[in-house]
Amino acid sequence: MTPAPVVVADGLRFPEGPSYLGGGALAVVEMKGEAVSRVAPDGTVTTLGDCGGGPNGSALGASGEVYVANNGGLSVAGNGYWHAPRQFDGRVQRVDPDGTVTTVGGELPGPAPHRPNDLCFGPDGTLYVTDSANWEDLRNIRPGRVVAIGPDGSRLGAVEVPAMPNGVAFGPDGRLHLTQSLTRKVLAFEVAGGTFGEPGAVAELPTGSPDGLCFDGDGTLYVCGSIGNAIFVYAGGELKETIETGEGTQPTNCCVGDDGRLYVTFSLSGHLVAFDLGLTPWTPHTGSITAREDS
Known part of the structure; x- marks a missing residue:
């Protein structure tokens, strides 16, 4: 659970x-x-x-x-x-x-x-x-x-x-x-x-x-369902789990920390929350972009 x-x-x-x-x-x-x-x-x-x-x-x-x-x-x-x-x-x-x-x-x-x-x-x-x-x-x-x-x-x-x-x-x-x-x-x-x-x-x-x-390091995909008040978890293209977040939360986006937690923004209620799931971390790629107004 x-x-x-x-x-x-x-x-x-x-x-x-x-x-x-x-x-x-x-x-x-x-x-x-x-x-x-x-x-x-x-x-x-x-x-x-x-x-x-x-x-x-x-x-x-x-x-x-x-x-x-x-x-x-x-x-x-x-x-x-x-x-x-x-x-x-x-x-x-x-x-x-x-x-x-x-x-x-x-x-x-x-x-x-x-x-x-x-x-x-x-x-x-x-x-x-x-x-x-x-x-x-x-x-x-x-x-x-x-x-x-x-x-x-x-x-x-x-x-x-x-x-x-x-x-x-x-x-x-x-x-x-x-x-x-x-x-x-x-x-x-x-x-x-x-x-x-x-x-x-x-x-x-x-x-x-x-x-x-977002993804974790094992390739599991977490998708915020926004107005559906749920987070959907996929492995290999198959729905593995549905995490219900409750009415009035509106989960909009997520990321995985190096502490194994899934962090999620609940936009409607104004919360940043963490699910302690013990996930394998996945560090997103980074880069640097020069300011350029004439593109």
């Missing part, structure tokens, strides 16, 4: 996109706080960077900086939408240890609005970012994209993905995995230096809407 989650921090302002920093500390974006924050092992929350807009996902850089997928200032609030006080077209941001926030990768391809959602580094230091497109208008939603950004800030390639591409992560098998929220599927790509192979479905959630995802 899965142990109950331990609350690491509460009072977070629609937390998303956790990244494990080491030593029990995590970076978490606070979408409605327009910031990326550090959560210490004792639950103390401090601001790492004031991002504006709607920080949606984070990835740890090679030199301690944090990269943020910022959707420009949009979230769901009850039966409607929340808009940030400081709105802009979505972008990818770099937050340095001194709090400096810069844009990397320049303007994203395709028509506005751009809604960067999640991001991760590949093994060669390429940064892969999902752009979920105009999901505030689901009836007329356009295909989204996965965009590859090189270390010098230049765009290396992009691929269109319909039905709201969302969470993104590499696993031990070396493939880029991506949730497709409106189909409940998880897709996998062979990628190299920004070149994308053909995607294939590797899992389909029984309910909910797939959001963020």
